[in-house]
Amino acid sequence: MADRETAQDAGGQRLSTREAADRLGVKPETVYAYVSRGQLTSRREPGSRGSTFDAREVDALARRAPRRDPSPSGGESAIRTGITLIDRDHCYFRGVDTSELAAHYSYEEVAEWLWTGELPPGIRFTAPQDALSAAHQAVQALPAHSGPMDRLRVAVIAAAAADPLRFDLSEDTVVKTARSLIPTLVDALPSHAPKQRAADSLSSRLWSRLTIEPADAAALRVLDAALVLLIDHDLAASTFAVRVAASARAHPYAIVSAGFGALDGVLHGAASGLAHRMLLEVLDRGSAATVVADHLRAGRQVPGLGHPLYPGEDPRAHTLFQLLEDMPQARPALEAARQVITTTARHTELHANVDLALAVLTVSTDMPTEAGETIFAISRTAGWIAHALEEYAERPLRMRPNGQYHGPRPPQPLP
Known part of the structure; x- marks a missing residue:
């Protein structure tokens, strides 16, 4: 049939509907949706029962559009990304096992590599003085009972106001913004240690803002x-949330604010705080069995266990538990966590997730309940910037799903 054959003309190769769909990784009917939105041009060849498409135009669309079917309104039903792959019980950044990255490189080195593809050894991020001053003033104006996440949300807004170049979305400028924003967020938090040097690692500066306990290696x-x-x-x-904001071409500070907003939910960033409280209770009562029983009796999920993306143990938790073995002060909290795992395993097969491992760290070092969320927020800022860089290279405003209206049918009387 003519629609299954490739046509040639003086203007170059022509593709059938099926061939165009295969190159785009979509269904044939989606090809016509692209035509209706002006993203592709079709032409019916003489004697043919189907349309043909210019191969160069199809290839150009394939390079800038995800290989997925868009929604009828023009939004994308899936998002193509080259940052993270979760495969069975492994997590990879750009194809490299995250546990291997954590074993060999610092946070700043890995963040820089995710943004630029380069990994300069020993790189340090520093906060510009004007952004840091603005963040400090904004944070100090908060009520005394404000928590770390309150301070981070205010600090990112203040840093944005101090940056006249925040609307420049070029890749180089966004990366420079990221290098300065993350240390600004850390250094804007109150410190329990003497003034530190910018040459200190980000993790050591963050440590002094999470606990008064001294940090060993x-x-x-x-x-x-x-x-x-x-x-x-x-x-x-x-x-x-970050990808949606970046799709609307929000600047990097705004996309981080969007991430902080979603992170504030107890089912996301605050989950480690629930595990922290549970471990404290286990240590106080001397038994995980009674604590687990109380959670189950109240119809609550046991914190720090299970993850929908991993059939077994969360690989991030596995890596952190191994490192926590080298911390003598972590042994009581580690044993409490193991008791929770083994006690719960009698009833259901749930493995430890990263929230439980974070809770062992925060409990054993006398960090506050919110410390795990703070660590999560600082860390994830680098990932959000990486996703923003990807999204800035895509077609703007592509994330526009259809709403399914379930209200009263018009016409209705004026209220």
């Missing part, structure tokens, strides 16, 4: 590994 190693492992995790709720 093993403890800092766990914190830095946690920062690396939490940088990204495919399209989590906060990352999807």
Whole structure:
């Protein structure tokens, strides 16, 4: 049949509908949706029962559009990304196992690599003085009872106001913004240690803002590994919010604010705080059995267990538990976590997730309940910037799903 054959003309190769669909990775009917929206041009060949398409035009669309069917309104039903792959019980950044990255590189090195493809050894991020001053003033104006996430949300807005170049979405400028924004967020938090130098690692500066306990090499190693492992995790709720904001061409500070907003939910960034409280209760009562029983009796899920993306143990938790073994002060919290896991395993097969491992770190170092969420937020900022860079290269405003109206049918009387 003519529609299954490739046509040639003086203007170049012509593709049938099926061939165009195969190159785009969509259904044939989607090809005509592209035509109706002006993204492709079709032509009916003499004697043919189907349309043909210019191969160069199809290839150009394939390069800039995900290989998925868009929704009828023009939004995308799936998002193509080259950042994170979750495959069975492994997590990869750009094809590299995240546990291997955490074992060999610092948070700042991995973040820079995700943004630029280069990995300069020993790179340090520093906060510009004008952004840091604005963030400090904004944070100090908050009520005394404000938590770390309150301070981070205010700090990112203040840093944006201090940056006249925030609307420049070129790749180089966005990366420079990221290098300065992350340390600004860390350094804007109140410190429990003497003034630190900009040359200090980001993890050591963050440590002094989470606890008054001194940091030894093993403890800092766990914190830095946690920062690396939490940088990204495919399209989590906060990352999807970031992609939507970036699709509308919001500047980097605004996309981080969007991420913070979604992260604030107890089912996302605050989940480690629930595990923190549970471990404290286990240590206080001396038994995981009674604590687990109380959760189940109240109809609550046991915190820190299970993850929908992993059939077994969360690989991030596995890596952190191994590193926590080298921290003598973590042994009581580690044992409490193991008791929770084994007790729950009698009833259901749930494995530890990264929230439980974070809780072991925060409990054993006398960090506050919110510390895990703070670590998560700082770390994930680098991943959000990586996703923003991807989204800025896509067609703007492409994430526009259809609403399914279920209200009263018109016409209705004036209220």
